[in-house]
Amino acid sequence: MPDSRSALRADCGRCAALCCVLPAFSRSADFAVDKPAGTPCPHLRADARCGIHARLVPSGFPGCVAFDCFGAGQRAVQVVFGQRPGGPPAPADLLTEAPDLPGVLAALRGLHEVLWHLTEAQSLLLPGPLRDEVAALRERVEQLARTGREELAAVDVGEQRRAAGPLLEHASRALRAEVPGRTARHRGADLSGRRWRGARLRGADLRGALLLGADLRGADLRRADLLGADLRGADVRGADLTGALFVTTAQLDAARGDASTRLPEGPLPVWR
Numbered sequence: 001m002p003d004s005r006s007a008l009r010a011d012c013g014r015c016a017a018l019c020c021v022l023p024a025f026s027r028s029a030d031f032a033v034d035k036p037a038g039t040p041c042p043h044l045r046a047d048a049r050c051g052i053h054a055r056l057v058p059s060g061f062p063g064c065v066a067f068d069c070f071g072a073g074q075r076a077v078q079v080v081f082g083q084r085p086g087g088p089p090a091p092a093d094l095l096t097e098a099p100d101l102p103g104v105l106a107a108l109r110g111l112h113e114v115l116w117h118l119t120e121a122q123s124l125l126l127p128g129p130l131r132d133e134v135a136a137l138r139e140r141v142e143q144l145a146r147t148g149r150e151e152l153a154a155v156d157v158g159e160q161r162r163a164a165g166p167l168l169e170h171a172s173r174a175l176r177a178e179v180p181g182r183t184a185r186h187r188g189a190d191l192s193g194r195r196w197r198g199a200r201l202r203g204a205d206l207r208g209a210l211l212l213g214a215d216l217r218g219a220d221l222r223r224a225d226l227l228g229a230d231l232r233g234a235d236v237r238g239a240d241l242t243g244a245l246f247v248t249t250a251q252l253d254a255a256r257g258d259a260s261t262r263l264p265e266g267p268l269p270v271w272r
């Protein structure tokens with residue numbers, strides 16, 4: 001399903017470094033510096049590119065690797081600055097010209113994340129009432145994302161998430177029911193550091209599970225539901241994630257994979 005979600009992938013070349021300017025950073029394991037909201041990161045170059053892109057993790061910025069705007073950045077730039085002659089202003093002037101930009105970006109990011117999952121569910125479900133419901137909600141959310149900056153500032157993203165939640169739950173059950181045999185249930189479990197090398201986790205419910213640093217080398221994660229699972233530092237080399245459900249690029253970026261990892265359709269981690 002790569003093409004159906006192409007607009008929901010970050011395209012930094014069509015953005016204006018919004019994620020390097022708008023948020024505040026606190027010095028932590030994710031960010032090596034303190035940075036107030038609305039000021040450019042010290043590593044942001046004049047051409048609006050990251051000066052340490054190839055060495056973010058060793059430089060102390062794994063938080064940047066793990067962040068995914070779901071394509072909201074380029075859309076926010078189009079919505080807010082689409083008619084501006086010469087394109088967006090310099091990073092330092094973004095907020096001066098558009099103080100509503102953080103709100104627009106936050107709304108679009110939330111809507112795009114919902115769209116990411118609904119698009120996947122719609123593409124995988126068989127024709128029927130559930131797929132029709134998913135498609136209808138997806139169209140509504142897409143319409144909201146297509147509105148102007150004033151409308152976006154008033155959008156209740158939580159309402160859209162609440163509407164999508166039960167549909168994604170039903171979709172997960174229906175899709176995992178196609179997996180033969182019993183499937184494991186570890187929803188929300190703390191599985192940090194778990195040694196699951198070569199484990200059979202096909203069709204497992206791993207929603208919201210903490211898999212920090214877990215050894216998942218060679219594990220069978222086909223059609224496992226990984227919505228919101230924390231994969232930071234999990235070793236997925238040789239793992240099979242074909243058809244794994246509701247996986248995002250940011251989740252995989254935070255994991256350790258390589259060319260031997262089999263990926264679901266859609267996410268494109270940096271290590272591939």
Ligand code: SF4
Nearest residue numbers: 020041043044050064
């Ligand atoms: S380190 Fe690079 S990617 Fe992260 S905020 Fe700074 S410029 Fe942006």
